[in-house]
Amino acid sequence: MNVDKGQPLMEACDRFVTWLDRxxxxxxxxxxxxxxxVAPSGTFWLGRLSRLVGKDEDAGGANDDRSDRLDPCAxxxxxxxxxxxxxxxxxxVRARAWVKDPKDGPEPDRPWWRTGLVEEKIPVVIGAAGGTFGAKQLQDAFSAVGASGLSAEVRVEVEDWHKQPELVVQLVNTSPKPGRGLTDPHLYETQLEVAGLLTVPFELEALPDTFRYDRKVPAYGINVGVEVVAPGVFRTTDTVSVQTFRPEYWNSDRPKPDLSFARLAADPIPVLTDLVDALDEYDQKHWSVAALDARQLADGWSDAMRAEAxxxxxxxxxxxxRLRTGLxxxxxxxxxxRSFQLMNEAIGLSAKGRGYRSWRAFQVGFLLSAIRFLAEPAEEADHVDTVWFATGGGKTETYLGLLLTAAFFDRLTGKRTGVTAWSRFPLRLLSLQQTQRFADALAGAELVRQQQEDLRRTAPFSLGFLVGQAGTPNKIVPKPENDETGPDSPxxxxxxxxxxxxxxxxxxxxTMKFDRKRWKLEHHCTNQACPWKRGALPIYVVDQEVFRFLPTVVVGTLDKAASIGLQQAMRGLIGPPQKMCSEEWHGFTYSTRSKSPNGCLVPDCQGTLLELPMPDERFGPSLRLQDELHLLRDSLGAVDSHYESLLDHLQHKLCGTRAKIVASSATLTGYDHQVKILYRRDGRVFPQPGPRAGESFWSLPEDTKLRRFVAVAPRGVTLEHVSDRTLDALQRCVREMLDxxxxxxAEAGIDPNHAEELISIYGTDVVYGSTLYDVEAAGRSLGSNNTVDGINVEQLTGQTDFDEVRDILERLENPEEKFEDRIHVIAASSMLSHGVDVNRLNTMVMLGLPLTTAEFIQTTARVGRRYPGLVYVLHKIGRERDAQTFRHFDKYVSQGDRFVDAIPITRRSRRVLALTLPGVVAARVLMLKEPASKQRLSTPAKLRQYAHDAGLTPADEAAAVTEVLGLDGPEDSLHQQQIVEWVREWFADLHDTASKARFIGEIGSPSPMTSLRDVEAQAPIHD
Incomplete structure (x- = not known):
């Protein structure tokens, strides 16, 4: 192949991906x-056809629909x-055979040999009854290449299930059982081509009609893919390959405005005006009544399609x-x-050296559309703004921009310290890379804050990491017991x-240090030239440190919201703490406990209490950010919906405000219903989809390739075998490039100057499994069944230790110098699919289709983020869903968002209510009643006395809880009754002096949830 010297790297990558796939x-x-x-029937998984089993041979379901897919005969x-x-x-018809020599053959160590190609053109003329063709012609052709005994035929069946005739043209392997010289009855490297028939396309039934998308499908493959190689010529393919392309983030006839951080920090108005005017022009051109009239006429829209448009x-x-209002x-x-300008200056600092200096248009568009919440927080809190854009498009940076704008606005308007935003992620283990992005952005903001004369007296911008015991300690104690962490713990x-x-x-x-005097677990930078000159970096990773210092932004797992019913110090995330400790670096204080008699969370503190530095109402967070909104579904979503209502209720009681909620999601399907259930707010999405699939003002596909998806339906062998052989082939190819x-x-048409870089870009493969069992099995199998020596495999799952995750990411980002020392395969579960961004991950083998399309979209987006990616989707073809998706894989990829199921979620579950009620009642005691009482209410006796003195009644509490959870409608009578009965029992237990409850969390049953995923294990609230 001719090679262009000076070939761009992206072109070299594209050619290398093509060569790998080949x-x-x-x-x-x-x-x-x-x-x-060895026998080819146990080796090859593409292009092969098993023999048709006769009726007299049929046993155990041979030639049923599922068997035909697993090892098809046609x-x-x-x-x-x-x-x-x-x-x-x-x-x-094209095919080959494999024949086995007798024992005294010329190569006894390799007795199986591949025949020449059989290629036969078979004329077919049929009526409504169909027919069979070419049997004698094909049998003679196989005999001619040395495969006597093999037989096949072309069958054409006429079906009219849809009141319109359909022709099913198939190559069927009719060979007999092995014997009499026939050693292997399989056909190999099969291909079928149909020409000369005038056809009309199908319409994809899996999707509804819509004005944006083309549902036309020219032909369907049966156990194969199919491509149109010329007008009226259809050819089968052993895999289904779909190429996607990178988006261009500007689709206007007007010049693209300068959206650089520096320009927007200096003088944003002219640039923002140009952006909004260009959007206005585009919308008028494509969405006006006249524009829609023209499209309806040209495309033949139905009335329903026009109504949708x-x-x-x-x-x-x-x-x-909304953008006009923001402008x-x-x-x-x-x-x-000023907040907007300072944010841009901060993002510019955090982006230095990262290869970008500018926003994408949609990112600035979102900031303008959402910024109104700063001026009108009460009204805007009624809406949840969801960022919806292709994974890898920059969603995280987008809401980081909004977050920093809010942080600067807080400081400029009197909020001297405290939490501006609480950002939660739905995975059990928060991505370290996501955390680093937040830290980088806040570091840029802190450097800018230090330069502002009027902000220097406010607290430094800081980050809190709130994930709990699975990642970092809940607290550090002088004398640890059981699972507790102490200064000298291992x-x-x-x-x-x-x-x-x-x-x-x-x-x-x-370096990491534990400062015993300040009782802080600290990150320190050892670079003498670092611009941060204030000792420990402003990040807090111990739960109690987060409560003591209330960092500007708290990132954590969704699960930690359950602690609002367990830990009184969680109050600082939704409202004011109690006081401040007089001791330096001890921070805010909360209600007193036996181990913190003055409310300070530092052990053995002797400090006195000081007044808070600002009014109570300023402590409530401005924002709650929810990443990966689409994962809040089923029981997790139902439980979270109750706790979201609880957080709103507590913040409103403590501060008179509600936080603005901003989310990101991989899908639009049913988002409005999901938002209504989760947050009892109206949903808005940005950006709105464009007039045509894949195209809007904000983006359109360009020529640069993004990912090549290859659907594989393995035949006659296990999925594990195909996975092993695929990874083996990928690793062998890279090693050939190395050697x-x-x-x-020369073979791939690549400039040799790119060889070393290609080895790095494509030298690490990902094998992805939807279950931990699949991931572990893949790792074990690859280690024992590959033909390439020295494949280094690492796992990334929710079970991987925290520090090991960090080490693996470091090795991926900065690989060892010698290829043999590097990680070659990552066996990963869903942990990979959210927030893991490594530019060296560009090839993936997916073990079966994930259970949801959203997971498919998120997971495959982990590869090919900077360079062209290659994704093999190994369908578990015996499963009906995998088989159907293989059939229309092209549309599944190109119109993936339409295949995403609406999020199943409800807040009206009596089982969920039974789980959440204890936490709701406990949280109201901890966050509202205890501070109001000016005393400790952590034990039943003290709470009982307070309830008596304050006149608390079961009826009043039940009514309050019903209102908190929004279960006060006529359709909620059963839930209301459940609340009344549970609260009545709770009060009875509270007033029962013979009760064994020692702490308020032990009153009633069950105890408050320790995690939003918690369905069995509960823990008491200790004194």
Missing amino acids: RVVAAGRGDGLQRLE MGIRLRPAESPPWSMTVT DGSAALVFDELA DLVRTHPEIR GMPDKYQVLLNCPFCRDERL DPARVC
Whole structure:
């Protein structure tokens, strides 16, 4: 192949991916091999056809639908003819065979040999009854290449299930059982081609009609893929390959405005005006009544499709109006304008050296659309703004921009300290890379804050890491017991390093220290040139330190919200703490306990209490950020919906405000219903989808390739075998490039100057399993069944230790110098699919289709983030869903968002209510009643006395809880009764002096949840 010297790297990557795919498919089909040591039927998984089992042989379900998919005896094409019968066409059959030599053959160590190609053109003319063709012609052809005994035929069946004739054209392997010289009855490297038939396309039934998408499918493959190679010519393919392309983030006839951080920090108004005017022009061009009239006429829309388009247009123009409002606020509101400018300066600092200096248009668009909440927080709190964009498009950076704008606005308007945003992620283990992004952005903001004369007296911008015992300690105690952590516990302090590098200078030379005087677990940067000169980095990774210092932004797992019913110090995340400790670096204080008699969380503190530095109402967070909204479903979503209502209730009681909720999601399907259930708010999404699939004002596909998806339906062998062989082939290819770059580059058409970089870019493969069992099995199998020596496999799952995750990410980002020392395969579960961004992960093998399309979208987005990616989806073809998806895989990828199921969620579950009621009641005691009482209410006796003195009644508490959870409608009578009965029993237990309850969490049953995922294990609230 001709090689262009000076070839761009992206083109070299594209050609290398093509070469890799060709090699993997060859390994699955047997292309290029001439002899084998072992039977080909146990080796190849593509292009093969088993023999048709006769009725007299049928046993155990042979040739049923599932068996036909697992090891098919036929493959072909389903077509819809455009004319009435008779129909005529030419069917071309291509195939090979493998034959075994006798024991005294020329190569006894490799007795299996591959025949020449059989290629036969078979004329077909049929009426409504169908027929069989070419049996004698194909049998003679196989005999001619040395495969006597093999037989096949072309079968054409006519079906009219949809009141329109469909032709099913198949190649069927009719060979007999092995014997009499026939050693292997399989056909190999099979292909079928149909030409000369005038057809009309199918319409994809899995999706509804819509004005944005094309549902037309020219033909369906049967146990294969199918491609249109020329007008009226259809050919089967052993895999289904779908290419996606990178988006261009500007789709306007106007020049793209300068959205650089520096320009927006200096003078944002002209640039923002240009952006909004360009959007206005685009919307008028594509969404006006006249534009929709023209499209309806041209595309033949139905009335329903036009109504859908009109509804979408209304949402688009509402979005435009929000951007106009945001622009006006930046122009006219001094604090908002300055906050926006300082945010851009901060993001510019955090982005230095990372290869980008500018926003994408949709990111600035979202900031303008959402910024109104700063000026009108009460009204805007009624809406949840969801960022919806392709994974890898920059959603995280987008809401980081909003978060920093809110943080600066808080400081400029009198909030001197405390939490601006609480950001929660739905996975059990928070991504360290996501945490690093937050730290980097806040470090940029802190450097900017230090330069502002009027902000220097406010607290430094800081980050809190709130994940609990699974990642970092809940607290550090002088004398640890059981699972508690002490200053000298094993692994302390190094195992709790959260940052991958210093957010201020990017230096990786971080050290961990525990400061006994300040009772703080600290990250320190050892770079003498680091711009941070204040000792420990401003990040808090112990739960109690988060409560003591109330960092500007708290990131954590969704589960920790349950602690609101367990830990009184959680109050600082939704309202004011009690006081401040007079001792330096002890921070805020909360209700007194036996181990904190003055309310300070530092052990043995003797300090006195000081007044808070600002009014109570300023302590409530401005924002709650929810990442991966689509994962809040089923029981997790139901439980969270109750705790979201509880957080709103407590913040409103303590501060008179509610936080603005901002979310990101991988799907739009049913988002409005989900938001209504979760938050009891209206949902808004940004950006609105464009007038056509994949195209809007904010983006359109460009020519640069993003990912190649390859659907594989393994035949006759296990999925594990195919996974092993695929990874083996990928690793072998990279090692060939390492050993003989000149030959490989010449073969692939690549400039040899790129060889070393390609080895790094494609040298680490991902094998992804939806279950922990699949992941562990893949790791074990690969270690024992590959033909390439020295494959280093690591696992990334929810079970992987925290410090090991950090080490693996470090090795992936900065690989060892020698290839043999590097990680070659990552066996990963769903942990990988959220927030793991490594540019060196560009090939993936997926073990079966994930259970949800959202998981498929999120997971495959982990590869090919910077360079062209290659994803093999190994379908568990015996499963009906996998089989159906394989059939329309092209549409599944290109219109993936339409295949995402609506999120199953409800807040009206009596089982969920039974789990959440104890936490709701306990939280109201801890957060509201205890501070109001000016005394400790952690024991039943003290709470009982307070209830008597304050006149608390079961009826009043039940009514309050019913209102908190929004279960006060006429359809909620059973839930209301359940609340009344449980609260009545709770009060009875409270007033029972013979009760064994020692702490308020032990009153009633069950105890408050320790985690939002908790369905069995409960824990008491200790004194």
